[in-house]
Amino acid sequence: MNIILVDSTEVAGNELRLTDIRAEHIVKVLKSDVGETVRVGIVDGGKGTGTIRSMVKKRPFSVELELNISNCSTEIPPLDLILALPRPIMLKRILTQVTALGVGTIHLIHANRVEKSFWNAGILDENEYRMHLLHGLEQAVDTRVPEVHIHRKFKPFIEDYFSDQVQEYGVCILAHPSGKTRLSEVVQGAKGRIALAIGPEGGWVDYEVEQFKKKDFCSCTIGERILKVDTAVIALHSRISALLELP
Amino acid sequence: MNIILVDSTEVAGNELRLTDIRAEHIVKVLKSDVGETVRVGIVDGGKGTGTIRSMVKKRPFSVELELNISNCSTEIPPLDLILALPRPIMLKRILTQVTALGVGTIHLIHANRVEKSFWNAGILDENEYRMHLLHGLEQAVDTRVPEVHIHRKFKPFIEDYFSDQVQEYGVCILAHPSGKTRLSEVVQGAKGRIALAIGPEGGWVDYEVEQFKKKDFCSCTIGERILKVDTAVIALHSRISALLELP
Structure with a gap:
């Protein structure tokens, strides 16, 4: 603490x-x-x-x-995370670490390669996950609890829910190994908030990639090395933060 | 795998x-x-x-x-890590994650705020730590095992060992919360290899900071948020990588 x-x-x-x-x-x-x-x-x-x-x-x-x-209020961090529900033990660490790094809202969503059993995990209970968010704040000396939204179905999330949200963002990024765009091309000098979508172990399926692209997500890669989701979340958050801070 | x-x-x-x-x-x-x-x-x-x-x-x-x-050989990643020995359970995760991200050499060193008992951990045995390095390679689809060097005393490391190494580096970075320089100022456009030194929980003591500065380390911060060492390693590695890749 x-x-x-x-x-x-x-x-x-x-x-x-x-x-x-x-x-x-x-x-x-x-x-x-x-x-x-x-x-x-x-x-x-x-x-x-x-x-x-x-x-x-x-x-x-x-x-x-x-x-x-x-009573000076803290600014809301510029990045929101859309995360295919990871393994519960990994999710706990991700919630703490990404809260320490600073995040506006975390959307936990379903995806084809998310194991169904993950949706029964106790960590999805607000009393449980809130504890991990507070650990992140205690670490980073922050007080603002990130919002967490849970979406148990992919299609209503992307077609309905996110359609209403998309105009809040200046840049929407889909992390995808075969993405053709470099992060710096879309992030450097970007205006407005950033949405970052990170898939499950094994990645997004083609249908999901298509749906994100319809909502103007830009498919980006950070190289050929395959990372575990917990590493990828911190790596992408940090790379985006570094690029946003450039003059 | x-x-x-x-x-x-x-x-x-x-x-x-x-x-x-x-x-x-x-x-x-x-x-x-x-x-x-x-x-x-x-x-x-x-x-x-x-x-x-x-x-x-x-x-x-x-x-x-x-x-x-x-038989095409892989290039050695441009970054070497100098890490104050962290808690053993955290070290295991760091070794795997930083190997997945790509690292040349990892120096594990003593520092004032490193708990003495950490030096008795089994993970410092080559047979043990090598397993975690291999996990990182299996994850990232790489074959080059990072070098690991263990330095049980701070002073001989910085005064003797590193004096002989320092000319290999284009940039030497000391991660320090009160650092005055932004990473981008020293990394963007840098030539040569990069040495990145990350302290223990609680940070480097003044004497250590002075010793690093004598070896031309530049004291850099990534903001006011205090991060755990495992988060900081990935965050700094990723920020440096993003800045190095800029045109």
């Missing part, structure tokens, strides 16, 4: 009392003492500091803080 | 007989049959195909292949 995240409902005035793993973290990892400050953020709110007013350094741990939070 | 990797000593003429997990993979995952071909590569050698001449489709699995390997 590089920032202690709290829900706005936990704060009374500018006072906060922690008794869970966050209190334990302040005692055992940060080794903070009364009078010292720690970084605190309100989930989907501001960031600032908490000054420790009192604490119990043994179980049950307890820390009382006086907060000083500024 | 997107390619079946074999040691040159396993091949007799152009014939290869597999009886281990690779045979099982051809039978159960690839579901290949006699007369069909699979991708085969020689470790630190060429790539090509193997045509299945006979096979046993149940335990003990066995596949006999006739190889057709071309």
Whole structure:
């Protein structure tokens, strides 16, 4: 935890009392003492500091803080991710890592090569996946929880749902090994938000590629090396970020 | 396995007989049959195909292949990684992922904030870490095993060992949150190989930063978000690769 995240409902005035793993973290990892400050953020709110007013350094741990939070809102990251539902254990890591990198919205969608059983995974429950998103925010010192939307059928997602969304984007990218366009050609100097679609292990099938192309997705490759989905998500996010930041 | 990797000593003429997990993979995952071909590569050698001449489709699995390997050597990736020894479980994943992305040499080094106990990990044994490198090659359809060098002390590494190496590099980058330079300023249009140094959780200490700077490392940041080491390795590798590929 590089920032202690709290829900706005936990704060009374500018006072906060922690008794869970966050209190334990302040005692055992940060080794903070009364009078010292720690970084605190309100989930989907501001960031600032908490000054420790009192604490119990043994179980049950307890820390009382006086907060000083500024309300400047964080900008929404420019990239939204459309991800064919990966294996649950991989999804957990991806959610944390892509939240740490910064993402606006994550769409988890079905695709032909997604194993049907993945749709029964507990991680698709909001209480479960939210925990992994918060881990990413705690790592990156951010407070804005990415939106997550779950689409259990491909066709309604691409034909109906995304048709209404597409005008929000300046650039739509389909990651595809046989794509003919280089990322830099579509990203450098791009205006507006970016949608990035990444397929399942084994890739998109032809029908899916055609559907994305109908919605003006540009089929892009980052070379001949075949990457696992978790590596590909970070690699593509990072390459796009580097290109967006160019003068 | 997107390619079946074999040691040159396993091949007799152009014939290869597999009886281990690779045979099982051809039978159960690839579901290949006699007369069909699979991708085969020689470790630190060429790539090509193997045509299945006979096979046993149940335990003990066995596949006999006739190889057709071309000897074109793969180029050494332009980036070498200097990595403060991470937690062993994280190191395994990093070795596989960075090998899949493509890396020349990996230097694992000590740093002040590396936990001493990490140096006792089994993963530092060549037989252990080589397995994870091969997984990365199997994923990315590559055959060149990255070099791995282990440096248990920081000072001899930076003062002696690296002094002899430094002229091999066109650019040396130190990833550091308070770095003042943007990656694009040093990477875009760079000539020669690139050395990338990534610190432990908690970062480099001031002494280490000073030592790297003495060796002309440029202290670079990729923004204010704090990343875990495994995410940072892929993110930095990918950003550098994107910038190197710019016209």
